[in-house]
Amino acid sequence: MLSDPREALQYADAPFDGSDGDIILRSSDKVHFVAFKNILSIASPMFCGMFTLPQGVTPDSIEPSSRRQIVQLSEDARAIDIMLRACYPKRRPKITGMEDARIVLELSRKYQMEVLQEIAEDMLTAIIPSNPVSVYALASHYDLTDLAARAATFTNFLESLYSDDLHLLDGKQFYLLVHYRQRCSEAAISTTANWTWITTFPTAMFQQAAMQLPSPCNCFPADSSRTKIISRAGTAYRATHWWWRYIEQTKGALKDMPSGHVVSDPTFLKATLDEARACCNCKTRMDGNQDALRNFAQVFAEEVDKAVVQVSVKFLLNGHFVVTVASLS
Ligand SMILES: [Zn+2]
Numbered sequence: 001m002l003s004d005p006r007e008a009l010q011y012a013d014a015p016f017d018g019s020d021g022d023i024i025l026r027s028s029d030k031v032h033f034v035a036f037k038n039i040l041s042i043a044s045p046m047f048c049g050m051f052t053l054p055q056g057v058t059p060d061s062i063e064p065s066s067r068r069q070i071v072q073l074s075e076d077a078r079a080i081d082i083m084l085r086a087c088y089p090k091r092r093p094k095i096t097g098m099e100d101a102r103i104v105l106e107l108s109r110k111y112q113m114e115v116l117q118e119i120a121e122d123m124l125t126a127i128i129p130s131n132p133v134s135v136y137a138l139a140s141h142y143d144l145t146d147l148a149a150r151a152a153t154f155t156n157f158l159e160s161l162y163s164d165d166l167h168l169l170d171g172k173q174f175y176l177l178v179h180y181r182q183r184c185s186e187a188a189i190s191t192t193a194n195w196t197w198i199t200t201f202p203t204a205m206f207q208q209a210a211m212q213l214p215s216p217c218n219c220f221p222a223d224s225s226r227t228k229i230i231s232r233a234g235t236a237y238r239a240t241h242w243w244w245r246y247i248e249q250t251k252g253a254l255k256d257m258p259s260g261h262v263v264s265d266p267t268f269l270k271a272t273l274d275e276a277r278a279c280c281n282c283k284t285r286m287d288g289n290q291d292a293l294r295n296f297a298q299v300f301a302e303e304v305d306k307a308v309v310q311v312s313v314k315f316l317l318n319g320h321f322v323v324t325v326a327s328l329s
Contacts, residue, residue, distance in 0.1 A: 016081070025073055029076045125147065157257065176322075201237050
């Protein structure tokens with residue numbers, strides 16, 4: 001027989017290993033955490049209810065040395081450590097990675113602990129840019145719609161929606177993400193349906209259609225309703241063939257990645273400038289206004305982003321109810 005009954009139990013690391021405390025939480029992997037009922041009761045309505053109700057006593061539910069009650073939990077020691085550190089007025093527990101975030105959100109839901117949800121949301125918000133699909137999956141699964149909407153907007157920077165955490169999404173929720181991306185693409189491409197957002201028409205790329213001037217080179221297509229560009233003020237312009245090709249290529253790129261940065265990608269702009277410089281007249285005009293295309297692309301990119309941010313993100317709640325959240329920039 002052991003001289004000290006405590007030696008028969010495995011205790012957690014400090015500060016949950018001490019003699020201070022009036023309740024012991026036992027993890028699924030049989031680690032014992034010494035804690036305070038009043039702190040747990042304040043942090044969690046579920047613990048509050050648990051400690052209010054009379055508990056049945058068995059030989060296994062009492063610590064032999066102190067007669068303190070032992071509560072068996074289904075979580076492992078890692079999860080209980082995070083939960084207790086979140087409750088105590090000390091430094092917040094550090095959580096890293098999606099598995100930690102999942103554990104914390106599960107604890108938050110089960111034990112109704114707002115502080116845990118806050119910790120998970122802070123961590124997930126920080127990793128949205130690097131892992132938007134996983135954050136979307138986790139946030140959707142736990143009905144954190146604002147967080148999921150923010151993550152959805154960042155999926156527009158991705159070429160693929162694959163993520164190791166897709167198993168958290170049911171098929172309908174994944175469909176809603178794919179559908180969101182499609183609607184973002186449509187919104188992005190719709191910016192080329194009219195040109196009232198173009199603020200300046202540099203002669204390097206444009207020519208007023210109504211001036212009846214001879215074309216400076218063969219790069220300007222003949223007037224037609226399809227190629228006519230009407231400004232916000234109602235003035236009609238023509239644009240060079242290579243400018244139109246740039247627009248067509250951006251539409252293709254925006255279909256795959258509906259984000260403003262696509263249209264101002266330097267590689268994209270260089271290819272267009274190379275084409276322009278193949279014509280000596282266009283080269284002369286572009287050399288006289290070297291920022292013309294880049295400035296245009298910047299305004300274009302802003303217009304694309306303004307259109308995409310209007311697209312709402314839809315969610316399934318309670319398995320069937322769909323809500324929409326305005327997409328956040
Ligand atoms: Zn030309």
